Amino acid sequence: MKDIDVDAPVAKTTLKNGIRVLTKNMPYTRSVSMGVWVNVGARDEAASESGLSHFIEHMIFKGTRKRSAYQIAKEFDAIGGQTNAFTTMENTCYYARVIDSQMETMVDILSDIFVNSIFDSGEVDKERPVILQEIGMVEDSPDELIHMLSGRNFWGENPLGRSILGTPENVARFDAQTIENFFHRLYQPDRIVISAAGNLDHDRLVEMIEPVFETIKPSNGFPRRITPGICSVVDLNHRALEQMHICLSARGLSITDPRRYAGSLLNTILGGNMSSRLFQEIRERRGLAYAVYSFISSHVDTGMFGFYMGVDPKTARETTRLVLNELEKIKDDPVDAAELKGAMEYTKGSLLLASESADNQMVRCAQNEIHFGNEVALQDVIQKIEAITPQEIQDLANHLFDRSQMTLTLLGPLDSEKEAFEQILYS
Numbered sequence: 164m165k166d167i168d169v170d171a172p173v174a175k176t177t178l179k180n181g182i183r184v185l186t187k188n189m190p191y192t193r194s195v196s197m198g199v200w201v202n203v204g205a206r207d208e209a210a211s212e213s214g215l216s217h218f219i220e221h222m223i224f225k226g227t228r229k230r231s232a233y234q235i236a237k238e239f240d241a242i243g244g245q246t247n248a249f250t251t252m253e254n255t256c257y258y259a260r261v262i263d264s265q266m267e268t269m270v271d272i273l274s275d276i277f278v279n280s281i282f283d284s285g286e287v288d289k290e291r292p293v294i295l296q297e298i299g300m301v302e303d304s305p306d307e308l309i310h311m312l313s314g315r316n317f318w319g320e321n322p323l324g325r326s327i328l329g330t331p332e333n334v335a336r337f338d339a340q341t342i343e344n345f346f347h348r349l350y351q352p353d354r355i356v357i358s359a360a361g362n363l364d365h366d367r368l369v370e371m372i373e374p375v376f377e378t379i380k381p382s383n384g385f386p387r388r389i390t391p392g393i394c395s396v397v398d399l400n401h402r403a404l405e406q407m408h409i410c411l412s413a414r415g416l417s418i419t420d421p422r423r424y425a426g427s428l429l430n431t432i433l434g435g436n437m438s439s440r441l442f443q444e445i446r447e448r449r450g451l452a453y454a455v456y457s458f459i460s461s462h463v464d465t466g467m468f469g470f471y472m473g474v475d476p477k478t479a480r481e482t483t484r485l486v487l488n489e490l491e492k493i494k495d496d497p498v499d500a501a502e503l504k505g506a507m508e509y510t511k512g513s514l515l516l517a518s519e520s521a522d523n524q525m526v527r528c529a530q531n532e533i534h535f536g537n538e539v540a541l542q543d544v545i546q547k548i549e550a551i552t553p554q555e556i557q558d559l560a561n562h563l564f565d566r567s568q569m570t571l572t573l574l575g576p577l578d579s580e581k582e583a584f585e586q587i588l589y590s
Contacts, residue, residue, distance in 0.1 A: 182352045185358045185359070197368075200357070205329075267371060274376065282343040361525075397570075408575055493560045496557075497556070498553050503553055
């Protein structure tokens with residue numbers, strides 16, 4: 164592969180209170196992407212707090228001491244900016260992207276909403292039904308609901324098994340004081356990373372950020388994350404749908420596991436693209452599904468390797484057998500050189516194409532800092548991908564795909580075939 168400059172150095176400054184500021188200069192762009200990352204997510208909530216991280220994500224944009232919710236939206240629109248936020252099991256991110264000449268305004272608004280949000284009780288009451296509608300949307304979207312049900316089955320009572328959105332009961336009773344208390348207790352400086360990429364100057368960004376973010380005080384009481392065990396169950400959820408939605412969940416890898424490069428290639432080979440084994444066998448050769456894919460869900464201490472398909476209820480058992488057969492094949496026989504080479508090229512291409520985006524570079528800088536504490540050069544990642552052997556793929560498949568530690572979740576118009584699916588999975 165011809166060398167290209169994808170590894171311009173990441174500049175880093177740590178503020179006096181422990182907040183880390185990272186930047187990656189991309190002088191060939193005309194944009195700046197900035198994210199305020201907090202290493203706090205849904206798995207850091209007690210059962211009675213489930214949904215608070217996501218509720219805070221909504222409330223951050225609902226008013227500060229000097230800006231109303233409307234003013235925040237209007238000021239971002241006035242500079243042609245794009246802004247949003249997201250919550251995961253382990254992180255929450257507030258981000259924006261603007262043209263480089265509007266960076267100062269973007270930083271001012273993002274800093275204000277993060278540090279000076281007032282969590283007004285009236286705004287909480289207005290936002291509550293919005294979040295309840297969001298929960299309802301998942302319930303009405305079976306291809307999303309099946310993933311939530313699968314996670315609950317696989318992780319059991321651990322917080323990783325809960326919905327990031329929380330429960331309707333919790334959302335209905337959260338008040339402004341509860342939300343604000345959670346925010347100040349868990350949004351601690353040493354868990355905050357500010358990441359920016361694009362056409363920017365590091366020192367100038369730190370100059371703008373420092374006076375505001377250094378006002379955040381350290382606090383105590385961050386909950387310990389408990390690594391879950393793995394549940395093994397077959398769960399049928401009856402619903403009057405046209406399709407049967409199926410999720411098969413197996414043991415996965417943590418974000419920092421050295422085998423993650425082999426895991427990425429294994430995912431690509433099995434169900435990560437249109438030439439993958441599952442796509443070709445189930446969709447192209449047999450026409451059993453429109454949507455069929457594999458996926459990886461990784462956390463700091465554990466992970467899940469999953470498979471999804473939406474099929475005619477009459478072919479649900481056949482499709483499940485076919486997926487399990489493909490897993491047995493990759494456990495029994497090493498992938499051939501051409502298939503492995505194709506997976507490598509696909510993975511490297513995806514990484515390099517993503518590296519041209521300021522948004523993706525911003526995300527990558529933050530995630531490397533949160534998970535590894537330092538920059539991870541893209542060329543090093545590519546070299547490790549290129550070094551993976553067929554034996555490593557086979558060994559990993561045998562480690563992960565133990566049927567006695569798998570969960571099978573189904574959602575659709577079946578309610579009396581649990582024993583049949585148990586026999587398919589465990590035989």
